[in-house]
Amino acid sequence: MTIRSLTPALSVSPQIDPADVVALAASGFRSIVCNRPDGEEAGQPTAAAIAAAAEAHGLRFVHIPVMSGGIDEGDVATMARALADLPAPVLAYCRSGARSEQLAGMASARGADGSVAHYDIIVIGGGSAGIATAASILRRRPGVSIAIVEPCADHYYQPGFTMVGGGIFAAEATRRDEAGLIPAGAEWVRGAAASFDPASDRVTLADGRVLGYRALIVCPGLKLDWDAIPGLAGALGADGVTSNYRYDLAPYTDRLVRRFRGGRALFTQPPMPIKCAGAPQKAMYLSCHRWERAGLLGQAEVQFHTATPSLFGVAAYVPALEAYIARYAVDLQLESRLVSIDGPAKVALFEQRRGDAVRRVEERFDMIHVVPPQVAPEFIASSPLAAPSGFVAVDEATLRHSVYANVFALGDVAATTNAKTAAAARKQAPVVALNALAALDGAPPVAAYDGYGSCPLTVEAGKIVLAEFGYGGKLLPTFPKWMIEGTRPSRISWLLKEKILPPVYWHGMLRGREWLAAPAPIGSGA
Structure with missing residues (x-):
C-alpha cells in the first residue's frame, strides 16, 4: 500500500483491503473516503467491507464513488463537504489514487457548501x-x-x-x-x-x-517551443542533440562534452525573447574551456549560430565576450537561425541573413546544443x-x-x-x-x-563576466568596481x-x- 500525502490533513492511496485498516489507524488516520464504485474489477473489496473495518477500529468512513473521467460538480461539492466534516487526517482511495487526488484538488477550491473559493x-x-x-x-x-x-x-x-x-x-x-x-x-x-x-x-x-x-x-x-523547429523534439537526448534548457538534458550535455574527442560542435540561439539571453553561449564557453584544458580544443570546430545581430544585447559586455570567441577560435555566425534538424543524419539547417539576402545553409555536427524558441x-x-x-x-x-x-x-x-x-x-x-x-x-x-x-556569463570554469543592466541597457552594477568589474571576467x-x-x-x-x-x-x- 503506497500512501501519498497531499496536505497534513489529507493523503491518497490505491485500493486498500479491510486488513490494511488496522495499520492506517495505528499510523494516525481518523477517516477514510472511498472514491471507487463497487464492482470495477474482479476481487475488489467492497466499500461496505472497508466501512465495517473502519468502524471496528474507530475510523469514520464515507463512500463518494466517481467514475474515471466523469467527475461532476455534485461529486466535487460532496467531497468538499466530507473533507470539511470528517476528522483529519483523512485517507482517500480509488483504484490507483489518481481519481481521489483529482477530486480532492477540485474540492479544495470549494467551501463546505460547494461555493467557489475566494x-x-x-x-x-x-x-x-x-x-x-x-x-x-x-x-x-x-x-x-x-x-x-x-x-x-x-x-x-x-x-x-x-x-x-x-x-x-x-x-x-x-x-x-x-x-x-x-x-x-x-x-x-x-x-x-x-x-x-x-x-x-x-x-x-x-x-x-x-x-x-x-x-x-x-x-x-x-513556453519552450521545441516543436517550432522541425525534427528537434524527437532528436533531443540522442545523436549528440542536447540542451541545457531542460533538467533531464543538461546531464547529457555534460556527457557529450566529456566524451568529445574532436569534430564539429554547434551551439544555437533563437530570436528574442528567451530565458537568460546569455545561456546559449555560456554552454559553449564552458564546453570550449573543458576541451582547452584537455588539449582537445585544436581538434574541435566550434560554431555559434545566433539569430540576433550582435553577440550580446548590451554593448559594454561584448568586448570581453569577443575575446573568448577569439581564444576558443569560435566561428561566430550572427543572424543565423536554426530552422530544422535531422538527428540521425547529424545535420542542422540554418537560415542566415546576409545584408538583404537570406540563404539556407546545412551544417554537419558531432554534437549540437540547441536553445528552442520561447513564447x-x-x-x-x-x-x-x-x-x-x-x-x-x-x-x-x-x-x-x-x-x-x-x-x-x-x-x-x-x-x-x-x-x-x-x-x-x-x-x-x-x-x-x-x-x-x-x-x-x-x-x-x-x-x-x-x-x-543579471546574466553571469560563464566564460570559463572559474571566471564570469557579470552582466548587470536595466531598461535601455543601462548598467546597474550591484558591487563597486574595486570588487567586481562587471565588463571583465572575474x-x-x-x-x-x-x-x-x-x-x-x-x-x-x-x-x-x-x-x-x-x-x-x-x-x-x-
Missing part, C-alpha cells in the same frame, strides 16, 4: 517568481489569504542548469519538492490555470475549478490579459496590468523589455508584493522596478555564481528575504 490574492505559477512574491507578501502582511496555483510537484533552480551541463553541479542539486517551498500561510492549489475572467475577478483551472480573487498575480513562466503559454496568449506579443500587458515600472488595476505580472511571462532572468524576478517580486497589497487597500502602486536583470563573480547564489535562491529569495533587492518607491529615481 482569496485575497491568487498567484498563478509556483516557480521562482510566484513563490518569492507570495513569501514577500506574507512577510509584510501575514493574515492575507493567498492561493498559489501550480500543477508541478517539482521545483527547479533553472540558473543551475548551465552548471549541470558544464559538469560543475549535479542535476539533483537544482531540484526540490514544490510542497516544501510553499510559504507558510499560503495554500497550494495543485492545478493548471486555463482561463481568466478579470472583469469578474475569477480564474478557471484546467479541471474546471473556479477561483475568485481580490488581486491576481500572473507568473507561470514562458507565452497558450492560456496567457489567448486571454484578455495578453499584449500583442502574447505576454501579459503590464506597466514596465509598476508591473500592474495596463487595463485591470488589480492584476499584476512578473517573471518571464510579463511583456516587459528587461532580461528574462531569475535575478529580474528577484527584483520584481517585492515590487509586485507592495503594489498588490496597495491594490487590496484601494491605493495606487507604491513601488517601481527599474528593469534590473573570479569573484564565479564564486558568487557557484557558492553564494544557490543558497540565496533557496533560503533567501524563496522565503521573501530581499537581500540586495529592496523595492524602490515610485519617483525615488533609484
Whole structure:
C-alpha cells in the first residue's frame, strides 16, 4: 500500500483491503473516503467491507464513488463537504489514487457548501517568481489569504542548469519538492490555470475549478517551443542533440562534452525573447574551456549560430565576450537561425541573413546544443490579459496590468523589455508584493522596478563576466568596481555564481528575504 500525502490533513492511496485498516489507524488516520464504485474489477473489496473495518477500529468512513473521467460538480461539492466534516487526517482511495487526488484538488477550491473559493490574492505559477512574491507578501502582511496555483510537484533552480551541463553541479542539486517551498500561510492549489475572467475577478483551472480573487498575480513562466523547429523534439537526448534548457538534458550535455574527442560542435540561439539571453553561449564557453584544458580544443570546430545581430544585447559586455570567441577560435555566425534538424543524419539547417539576402545553409555536427524558441503559454496568449506579443500587458515600472488595476505580472511571462532572468524576478517580486497589497487597500502602486536583470556569463570554469543592466541597457552594477568589474571576467563573480547564489535562491529569495533587492518607491529615481 503506497500512501501519498497531499496536505497534513489529507493523503491518497490505491485500493486498500479491510486488513490494511488496522495499520492506517495505528499510523494516525481518523477517516477514510472511498472514491471507487463497487464492482470495477474482479476481487475488489467492497466499500461496505472497508466501512465495517473502519468502524471496528474507530475510523469514520464515507463512500463518494466517481467514475474515471466523469467527475461532476455534485461529486466535487460532496467531497468538499466530507473533507470539511470528517476528522483529519483523512485517507482517500480509488483504484490507483489518481481519481481521489483529482477530486480532492477540485474540492479544495470549494467551501463546505460547494461555493467557489475566494482569496485575497491568487498567484498563478509556483516557480521562482510566484513563490518569492507570495513569501514577500506574507512577510509584510501575514493574515492575507493567498492561493498559489501550480500543477508541478517539482521545483527547479533553472540558473543551475548551465552548471549541470558544464559538469560543475549535479542535476539533483537544482531540484526540490514544490510542497516544501510553499510559504507558510499560503495554500497550494495543485492545478493548471486555463482561463481568466478579470472583469469578474475569477480564474478557471484546467479541471474546471473556479477561483475568485481580490488581486491576481500572473507568473507561470514562458513556453519552450521545441516543436517550432522541425525534427528537434524527437532528436533531443540522442545523436549528440542536447540542451541545457531542460533538467533531464543538461546531464547529457555534460556527457557529450566529456566524451568529445574532436569534430564539429554547434551551439544555437533563437530570436528574442528567451530565458537568460546569455545561456546559449555560456554552454559553449564552458564546453570550449573543458576541451582547452584537455588539449582537445585544436581538434574541435566550434560554431555559434545566433539569430540576433550582435553577440550580446548590451554593448559594454561584448568586448570581453569577443575575446573568448577569439581564444576558443569560435566561428561566430550572427543572424543565423536554426530552422530544422535531422538527428540521425547529424545535420542542422540554418537560415542566415546576409545584408538583404537570406540563404539556407546545412551544417554537419558531432554534437549540437540547441536553445528552442520561447513564447507565452497558450492560456496567457489567448486571454484578455495578453499584449500583442502574447505576454501579459503590464506597466514596465509598476508591473500592474495596463487595463485591470488589480492584476499584476512578473517573471518571464510579463511583456516587459528587461532580461528574462531569475535575478529580474528577484527584483520584481517585492515590487509586485507592495503594489498588490496597495491594490487590496484601494491605493495606487507604491513601488517601481527599474528593469534590473543579471546574466553571469560563464566564460570559463572559474571566471564570469557579470552582466548587470536595466531598461535601455543601462548598467546597474550591484558591487563597486574595486570588487567586481562587471565588463571583465572575474573570479569573484564565479564564486558568487557557484557558492553564494544557490543558497540565496533557496533560503533567501524563496522565503521573501530581499537581500540586495529592496523595492524602490515610485519617483525615488533609484
